[in-house]
Amino acid sequence: MINEIILMNGYGLYVWSAFSFTLISFGSLFIVTKFQLLKEQKKFVSKFGSLSNEKIRAAKLQSINKEILSGNLISKI
Amino acid sequence: MLKFFEPNKIFSVTSKAPKYVLFLFVVVLSVGLTEALFLSPEDYKQSHSVRIMYVHVPSAWISLGIFSLIFFLSLGSFIFKNKNFPLICKSLAPSGFIFNIIALVTGAIWGKPTWGTWWAWDARITSMLILALFYSMYLLSWRIFENKEKAMKITSFIAILGAINVPIIKFSVDWWSTLHQTSSVNILSKTSIHSSMLIPLAIMTAAFTLFSILIFLMKYNTELIKIKNKGLDRL
Numbered sequence: 242m243i244n245e246i247i248l249m250n251g252y253g254l255y256v257w258s259a260f261s262f263t264l265i266s267f268g269s270l271f272i273v274t275k276f277q278l279l280k281e282q283k284k285f286v287s288k289f290g291s292l293s294n295e296k297i298r299a300a301k302l303q304s305i306n307k308e309i310l311s312g313n314l315i316s317k318i
Numbered sequence: 319m320l321k322f323f324e325p326n327k328i329f330s331v332t333s334k335a336p337k338y339v340l341f342l343f344v345v346v347l348s349v350g351l352t353e354a355l356f357l358s359p360e361d362y363k364q365s366h367s368v369r370i371m372y373v374h375v376p377s378a379w380i381s382l383g384i385f386s387l388i389f390f391l392s393l394g395s396f397i398f399k400n401k402n403f404p405l406i407c408k409s410l411a412p413s414g415f416i417f418n419i420i421a422l423v424t425g426a427i428w429g430k431p432t433w434g435t436w437w438a439w440d441a442r443i444t445s446m447l448i449l450a451l452f453y454s455m456y457l458l459s460w461r462i463f464e465n466k467e468k469a470m471k472i473t474s475f476i477a478i479l480g481a482i483n484v485p486i487i488k489f490s491v492d493w494w495s496t497l498h499q500t501s502s503v504n505i506l507s508k509t510s511i512h513s514s515m516l517i518p519l520a521i522m523t524a525a526f527t528l529f530s531i532l533i534f535l536m537k538y539n540t541e542l543i544k545i546k547n548k549g550l551d552r553l
Contacts, residue, residue, distance in 0.1 A: 246356065249366035255431050256369045259424040260355065263373040267529055270416050274536045281543040288550045300550060 328402070329542055336535045343528040350525045353518035368515070370428040376523040378421035378446065380530055382484060384414030385449060388456070389481035392474035404470040407477065408460055409537035413530040415453040422446055433497055441490035442498040445483055452480030 247253050292300065354372035361368035388407045395403035425443065426436045437443070456476045463469035491498045502511040509516065 252366040252431055255367055255427050259370045259373055259427045262423055263420050266416050266420055270533055274533055278536050278540045281540050285543050285547050
């Protein structure tokens with residue numbers, strides 16, 4: 242039974258390599274995209290932290306800035 | 319209606335959506351893989367190699383679909399002068415490119431046991447390769463040109479030029495004698511594929527669509543935060 246699933250009448254190598262390539266591509270793209278997102282979020286939080294109180298108040302008037310900060314796990318502000 | 323496409327309005331949705339889309343993607347992909355690898359029947363001619371269809375065909379469909387969407391949005395950005403459309407296009411392109419590469423590679427893997435060759439300069443394969451080149455040019459242009467206005471114009475031009483290739487890919491099997499068979503799944507006419515194979519194909523297509531939505535959302539959020547980072551510098 243297991244052998245049949247793995248070998249697939251001699252086509253196993255082709256089938257499994259096609260599915261593996263697809264899943265590895267998915268995983269790689271997901272990791273790269275997630276890494277880029279986290280990098281930008283971190284940059285945003287550190288920039289936000291270095292602003293003066295007055296500028297923080299001005300920046301927080303934009304709802305999108307609050308959204309970015311609320312979605313960040315490392316946000317201390 | 320176009321106000322809906324304003325980044326500030328969109329971000330409240332796009333920032334929360336990825337976790338739900340990821341959950342849905344994992345569920346649908348698990349069902350799709352079980353169907354495609356274990357439950358669907360083997361083909362009477364191609365035997366188990368037919369299972370490659372469940373990753374090859376949805377990838378080709380989605381890469382074509384994403385490029386068509388990029389074309390319409392690029393055209394829209396020219397007509398309506400909407401600055402958010404190029405941002406949506408830029409966020410769509412990476413997943414479109416990856417699906418294009420998956421279609422080419424899995425096609426080559428499928429070609430070896432079916433046609434006896436990894437590669438042939440067949441009209442469908444060649445036009446898909448040209449699409450990959452257009453995707454590469456599109457993505458590289460966003461990286462090369464630092465002036466955003468210039469990058470928007472050039473990438474829109476590439477998308478509009480590349481769109482000429484999309485109907486060529488679709489109808490290449492009808493216009494020329496190719497190794498590829500004519501399409502088995504049709505929206506307007508009769509579908510010649512049995513439901514035992516059509517259902518896994520539909521599930522895998524749904525899973526791949528969810529993955530492209532997930533990558534789009536994450537990429538779009540990254541682009542918006544990049545813009546906001548520049549905004550903070552100007553404060």
